[in-house]
Amino acid sequence: MFIIKCPYCGERDHSEFSYGGEAHIVRPKQPSELSDGQWAEYLFTRKNIKGLQYERWNHAHGCRRWFNMARDTSNDKIHFVYQMGEKPTK
Amino acid sequence: MLKYSIFSLIKNAFNYHENWQKAWRDPELKKKYDVVIVGGGGHGLATAYYLAKEHNLKNIAVVEKGWIGGGNTGRNTTIIRSNYLWDASAGLYDHALKIWESLSQELNFNVMFSQRGVMNLAHNQHDVRELKRRTHANRLNGIDCEWLNTKQVKEFCPIINCSPNIRYPVMGSTLQKRAGTARHDAVAWGYARGADSMGVDIIQNCEVKGIKRKRDLVEGLETTKGFIKTSKIGVVAAGHSSVIANMAGLKLPLESKPLQALVSEPIKPVIDTVVMSNAVHAYVSQSDKGELVIGAGTDSYVSYTQKGTHEIIEGTLKAILELYPIFSRLRMLRQWGGVVDICPDASPIISKSNIKGLYFNCGWGTGGFKATPGSGHLFAHTIAKDEPHALNAAFNINRFISGELVDEHGAAAVAH
Numbered sequence: 001m002f003i004i005k006c007p008y009c010g011e012r013d014h015s016e017f018s019y020g021g022e023a024h025i026v027r028p029k030q031p032s033e034l035s036d037g038q039w040a041e042y043l044f045t046r047k048n049i050k051g052l053q054y055e056r057w058n059h060a061h062g063c064r065r066w067f068n069m070a071r072d073t074s075n076d077k078i079h080f081v082y083q084m085g086e087k088p089t090k
Numbered sequence: 091m092l093k094y095s096i097f098s099l100i101k102n103a104f105n106y107h108e109n110w111q112k113a114w115r116d117p118e119l120k121k122k123y124d125v126v127i128v129g130g131g132g133h134g135l136a137t138a139y140y141l142a143k144e145h146n147l148k149n150i151a152v153v154e155k156g157w158i159g160g161g162n163t164g165r166n167t168t169i170i171r172s173n174y175l176w177d178a179s180a181g182l183y184d185h186a187l188k189i190w191e192s193l194s195q196e197l198n199f200n201v202m203f204s205q206r207g208v209m210n211l212a213h214n215q216h217d218v219r220e221l222k223r224r225t226h227a228n229r230l231n232g233i234d235c236e237w238l239n240t241k242q243v244k245e246f247c248p249i250i251n252c253s254p255n256i257r258y259p260v261m262g263s264t265l266q267k268r269a270g271t272a273r274h275d276a277v278a279w280g281y282a283r284g285a286d287s288m289g290v291d292i293i294q295n296c297e298v299k300g301i302k303r304k305r306d307l308v309e310g311l312e313t314t315k316g317f318i319k320t321s322k323i324g325v326v327a328a329g330h331s332s333v334i335a336n337m338a339g340l341k342l343p344l345e346s347k348p349l350q351a352l353v354s355e356p357i358k359p360v361i362d363t364v365v366m367s368n369a370v371h372a373y374v375s376q377s378d379k380g381e382l383v384i385g386a387g388t389d390s391y392v393s394y395t396q397k398g399t400h401e402i403i404e405g406t407l408k409a410i411l412e413l414y415p416i417f418s419r420l421r422m423l424r425q426w427g428g429v430v431d432i433c434p435d436a437s438p439i440i441s442k443s444n445i446k447g448l449y450f451n452c453g454w455g456t457g458g459f460k461a462t463p464g465s466g467h468l469f470a471h472t473i474a475k476d477e478p479h480a481l482n483a484a485f486n487i488n489r490f491i492s493g494e495l496v497d498e499h500g501a502a503a504v505a506h
Contacts, residue, residue, distance in 0.1 A: 019390040037491050040490045040491040044343035044434050046342075048332035075395060076393055
């Protein structure tokens with residue numbers, strides 16, 4: 001249970017948000033040129049980090065906009081949020 | 091190993107039960123083992139047990155970060171069933187169920203396996219079709235399963251609210267009578283005692299810090315108790331499988347999420363079966379102590395905290411109260427979470443990896459307890475022979491590359 005600071009709406013209970021998984025996974029530009037292994041890597045394999053993870057969230061019951069967040073998965077502490085398209089600052 | 095029997099009980103009564111032999115040793119870690127199992131839960135201990143018993147390997151260690159059975163083995167709702175849809179899953183889970191049926195005798199340890207039946211309720215037309223289909227699929231695979239209509243549901247489990255006026259009315263149910271529950275701690279302890287008596291070293295409070303490999307061969311493990319040389323490592327680390335894999339430079343198709351359960355205050359017996367409901371997401375059984383054991387769902391996000399969010403519990407209890415109005419005055423006693431590793435197809439991985447000597451048994455997600463004996467048995471075979479048993483060949487890690495998934499989201503559990 002935690003409070004998430006939406007970059008557009010401010011602090012809200014996390015129940016207003018939906019989780020969008022690991023951030024910065026780029027869809028390959030030419031899927032047909034990839035091997036099955038590379039496609040599986042994109043589709044299924046995840047870092048599943050215990051520690052600081054960069055992830056996507058959507059403010060589903062608010063502004064409905066997507067953003068990125070850096071959260072420590074070992075204690076659910078949120079370090080910072082940043083906008084879609086941005087790289088994490090640290 | 092001292093055999094537990096009525097005679098050993100009487101004999102020990104004479105000295106006030108103060109001289110019972112310890113169920114397993116607390117050995118010193120040796121420098122070298124033939125096989126090291128990472129993770130001392132039910133699956134890991136069962137793996138060590140079958141490696142020693144059926145594959146004649148004696149120099150085995152189980153290393154456990156905390157205490158044995160203290161992870162998901164001690165955090166689940168102890169439901170055992172094998173009514174899965176696909177052939178591969180049916181083979182795997184029914185293999186486990188068959189071992190459960192004689193496990194107490196085999197281990198000389200009462201795992202309190204109780205074949206009280208498991209019901210899966212249908213709440214809409216789609217549920218009815220899916221569950222009838224599953225009933226037929228089960229029967230074709232030789233697994234007992236029957237269909238109950240609403241009236242039969244009410245007869246089998248009278249406390250279920252079968253009124254047509256509730257939000258999600260009960261439109262029928264499957265029933266697997268061979269399914270049931272077992273005592274989770276006893277499973278870990280029974281396997282630990284059995285493995286230990288065959289010379290397996292169970293090393294508790296020993297956390298793995300690194301995996302040493304030379305190109306594509308494993309050489310050993312760095313642990314908090316020192317380096318262990320070994321050529322075979324079986325990783326059975328549940329929610330932390332990705333963390334261990336990362337030490338060997340591998341990534342797995344897993345996400346670790348918190349899964350919660352809770353128990354009520356103890357009451358007199360009211361429910362003598364296990365009732366699961368996928369659609370409203372509630373499942374309940376009653377322990378021998380009288381507590382209602384209630385399983386909730388997973389949270390959506392990755393977390394290793396062993397605690398989930400309140401609304402998950404709230405949602406489950408809302409559904410429970412609608413289905414069982416009799417529970418409305420009950421207080422909940424305890425609530426906890428475990429970290430479950432979920433595969434994209436909701437089926438487990440029991441497999442070799444790209445690194446020789448490194449094996450994974452993971453991805454059991456929200457429903458691993460039921461498979462404990464079968465999982466250990468098949469994983470031991472995979473490690474000892476360096477190739478999968480026919481029953482776990484489909485649960486190869488390469489299925490995510492070939493696309494031959496075992497998609498069990500519908501039947502695996504309620505929590506996906």
